Amino acid sequence: xxxRGAFIVIEGLDRSGKTTxxxxxxxxxxxxxxxxxxxKFPDRTTAIGKMIDGYLRSQSDLDDRAIHLLFxxxxxxxxxxxxxxxxxxxxxxxxxxxFSGIAFSASKVTAGLTYEWCRSPEIxxxxxxxxxxxxxxxEKARERGGYGDERYEKEEVQKRVRxxxxxxxxxxGSRAGESESGGRWVTVDAGHEKDIVQGIIWRLVEPLMNGxxxxxxxxxx
Ligand code: 2DT
Numbered sequence: 693x694x695x696r697g698a699f700i701v702i703e704g705l706d707r708s709g710k711t712t713x714x715x716x717x718x719x720x721x722x723x724x725x726x727x728x729x730x731x732k733f734p735d736r737t738t739a740i741g742k743m744i745d746g747y748l749r750s751q752s753d754l755d756d757r758a759i760h761l762l763f764x765x766x767x768x769x770x771x772x773x774x775x776x777x778x779x780x781x782x783x784x785x786x787x788x789x790x791f792s793g794i795a796f797s798a799s800k801v802t803a804g805l806t807y808e809w810c811r812s813p814e815i816x817x818x819x820x821x822x823x824x825x826x827x828x829x830x831e832k833a834r835e836r837g838g839y840g841d842e843r844y845e846k847e848e849v850q851k852r853v854r855x856x857x858x859x860x861x862x863x864x865g866s867r868a869g870e871s872e873s874g875g876r877w878v879t880v881d882a883g884h885e886k887d888i889v890q891g892i893i894w895r896l897v898e899p900l901m902n903g904x905x906x907x908x909x910x911x912x913x
Contacts, residue, residue, distance in 0.1 A: 695903030697727070697782040699774065699818060699875075701789040702893075703857065704826030705850050706840075707833035708882040709889060713826065714787045716890050717897060721783060726901055729777055732787040733767060740766045748842045756803035763793045764813035774818050778908055783901070790814035790911060791823065791860050796844055799852035807859065811912065819909040821875040821900055824893055825861055826882035830854060875909070 702717070704710035714730065721728040736745040740762055746752040747759050754762070767790060774784050797803070798810045830850040839845035844853070864877035880892050 693905070694781065695905055696908060697778045697780070697784060698822065698897075698900035698904050699778055699784045699786070699820045699908070700897060700900065701786045701791070701820040701823040702826065703788060703791050703823060704882060705828050705830065705833060705854055705857075706845055707836045708826035708828040709886060710826050710882075711787060712886060713889060713893055714785060716886075717893055718785060720894060721785075721897075721901065724901065726783055727781060728783040728785060730785045730787065731770060731774065733789055733792065734763060735766055735770060738766065738769060740769060748844075750843055756797065756800055756805060760793070760797040760805065760810060761813055763797075764790070767793070767814070767817055771817055775908065778818070781903060783903075786820070789820065789823070790817055791825075791857065794860060795853045795856040796849075798856045799849065801852070807856070815910075815912045817911045819875055819911045821904055822896060823864065823875060823877045824896060825857060825877065825879045826889070827854070827857075827879050828882040832883055 700717075702710055702714045718728060718730050734744045734748075735741045743752070743754075744759070744762055744766060747754050777784050793814055794807065794810045797805050798807045830847045833839075833850065834847055839847070839850075861877045861879055864875075878896055880889060882889055884892075
């Protein structure tokens with residue numbers, strides 16, 4: 693049977709070098725002539741994505757549950773594209789995914805959304821084969837040049853978000869690094885030099901580069 697493409701997610705806190713590393717990984721795969729496609733969540737180009745963009749730039753206010761569901765819908769509208777690409781043998785990279793969705797909403801203090809509530813709309817999305825979480829101490833992240841102006845780009849928020857990511861990682865990794873429906877979750881110290889982080893990521897991705905045999909799973913199903 694032909695192998696399907698691998699689904700690789702890069703998650704991380706602000707200033708963890710997530711976008712840089714995702715770009716470098718994309719380049720490395722392309723240089724090896726691997727069919728690969730990168731998705732970035734939120735995808736701000738769709739109709740739903742435009743609503744999310746307005747919210748993040750504080751141009752609009754939305755109910756906490758409504759925006760959470762929009763972020764999730766923004767993944768669901770692309771889910772079948774991801775599934776089809778994987779089936780055709782393309783490696784799919786995602787810059788942020790369902791885990792950001794849970795981490796950012798569940799860490800909103802005043803909203804009072806439970807972890808379980810935040811997770812439920814994400815259940816059933818295509819499950820990554822590997823999630824790399826780029827971890828950085830929010831204080832160190834601030835020293836890297838400060839946060840931007842968007843909603844959530846504040847040290848206090850980042851600290852709480854890191855706490856939720858930690859919980860997700862523990863749950864995903866609870867079966868000896870391999871969860872039944874969520875693939876592997878690996879935390880990488882993003883405090884290292886860029887080239888070192890890139891090398892660590894590449895060692896994790898290389899075995900998946902030529903595709904995977906096991907069927908695509910759905911998140912938390
Ligand atoms: P970027 O800075 O990476 O564009 O992210 N976010 C993201 C959520 O709150 N929920 C989600 O589902 C996703 C994917 C994280 C913009 C901000 O949006 C947050 C930061």
